[in-house]
Amino acid sequence: MTLLLLNRRPLLDRLASWFPDCAEELVVVTDPSALGDAGPARWSGRFRHLAVVDDYTGRATEELVERLVREHAVERILTTAETDVLRAARLRHRLGLPGQDEASALAYRDKHVMKTLAGAAGVPVAPMRLLHSGAELRDFAGEHGLPVVVKAVDGVACLGQRVLTDPAALRDLDGGWPAPLLAEAWIEGETFHVDGVMAAGRVLFGRPSRYLHSQWLTHRASAPLVSGMLAEDDPLFGRLQRAVGEVVRALPAPSQACAFHAEFFRTAEDRIVLCEIACRAGGGSIVEAFELATGLNLHGASLRGQAGRELALPAPGEVVRHGYATWFPPVAPATLRGLPAHCPLPGVVKYAPSGRIGHRYHGPDSPSHRVADLFFRLTDGEPTTQLREIERWWAAQARWDFGDGVAAPAAEAERA
Incomplete structure (x- = not known):
């Protein structure tokens, strides 16, 4: 079987582990940003065909895909990115290929369609x-x-x-x-996400996690993006698992297994309200934290599922709860003057500072514009205490200069 992957993620080095015959069966159409520093030469001979396109989201890329499908007798189109979901469905329809259709893709991309269908099925929505x-x-x-x-x-x-x-x-x-x-x-409340794999209107495997702050506060008020998995004996674990199952049943189902990322509010009245759901793996550090916890890479599982291949899903008892933290530049323009070289907190698995000391940042322009990442095992039953400890550690260590020559701690940066 020949497969075509629409790709804009830096995962080309993982494809051989998910598709051992990728040199014969995988046609890759990719954004240049996914290639890494070495460029196309590094990937020579690894795939049946590699096409690097500068205008990845343009109409010319769809025309290229149609030509490659015919030239290589492609049988399925695979995706991992949100922006490819609907156009891949349109391509499948035009080319007569199996996979997620336009009705399903639209329900997972268009938030009005999504929440209209979910609300009609009894799922609480705003x-x-x-x-x-x-x-x-x-x-x-x-x-x-x-x-x-x-x-x-x-x-x-x-x-x-x-x-x-x-x-x-x-x-x-x-x-x-x-x-x-x-x-x-506006829905006031705590925010949670559930990540996993679904197929044919059912959740095959999922794990709920708590955000310490909403993504809105991260992108608009300099709050760190910090999340930790819930314990199975946490009452919210089962409630969120049931909630995401109701959403998946309410929407037109992708025809093969694929990853999902769902977000929910928990209101002061203890209602679980759908924020949104996507039929792809969560962004940021979610995939890496999920793999540390479960051994399952959500991109790999989604690609194999879309290809109709067998999936090996973890048993619940094999999960070791993990969390992650990502820090972005402050909303106000600021120069990074200091950040910790390592993290001494309990449970730390990986700390990766990426900010450039002396560099002037102009806000968190995109989710990839980060200055540090942290991955950790959860040591407490309820994750909030540990998440707040991590937040306080960073706030006391990182220092930003807002233009007056004074390096302010991150805690002050968050209030700027």
């Missing part, structure tokens, strides 16, 4: 409305109050998202209306 004008936004805010969250229906993480907290902010959007946007009522 009140929402598809917007075409500022007047519709003001009507929604009048009905549901402020804050109001406004986002693209197919956005990724919190990029481009706005939280409108006063009437003046509502008027700011009147100057121009790009495309239909989604308005949602």
Whole structure:
């Protein structure tokens, strides 16, 4: 069987372990950023065919894929990235290939479609409305109050998202209306994510984790992205497992196994409310932390599932709970003056500082614009205490200069 991989992730060195015959069966179409420093020459002869495309998201890439499918008699198209989900489904439809269809892909990409279907099946979701004008936004805010969250229906993480907290902010959007946007009522509460593998409307394997801070606070208020897996005897473990199972049943199912990443709120009234779900592995450090905990690489499992290959899933007793922390530059422009060389805290598996001392940063422009990563085993039953200890350690060690020549600790940077 010949397979085509649409790729923009740095995982080419792992493909041989997931597809031992990749030199004969794998056609790879990749963004240059996924190749690493060595460039295309490093991968010569490793795959049936390698195409490196500069305009990865452009129409020309789809035309190239169609040509390669015909030239190499490709039988399946595989993806790992959010931005490839819908276009791969369109390509499968045009080329008559099996795999996730357009209805399923749309339900996992378009948040309005997603939450309409989930809500109709009884899954709690935030009140929402598809917007075409500022007047519709003001009507929604009048009905549901402020804050109001406004986002693209197919956005990724919190990029481009706005939280409108006063009437003046509502008027700011009147100057121009790009495309239909989604308005949602603000949900106050703790945030969680569930990651794993699903197939045919069922969760095959999943693990719930707690975020210490919401992604919104990470990208807009300099909060670190810190997460830890829940213990199986935690009451929220079972509730979140059931919640994600209800969501997966409510949406049109991908026809083969694939990874998923779901996010939920837990409100002050103890309600579990869907934030969103994706039919791919979670971003950032989730895949690495999940593999440390379970031995299962979510990208590899998703690719093998899409290819119709057998999956070896871990037994629950084989899981060793892990967490991760990622630190980004402050929202305000700042120069990095100091960061810890190692982490002495209990349970640390890997600490990887990547920030450049003396470099001037201009905010966390993207999820990959990080200055340090930490992976650790969880030593307490409930992860919050350990997550906060890690947050305090970093805040006392990292130092930022905001322009006055004074190196402020990270704790002060977070308040800047």
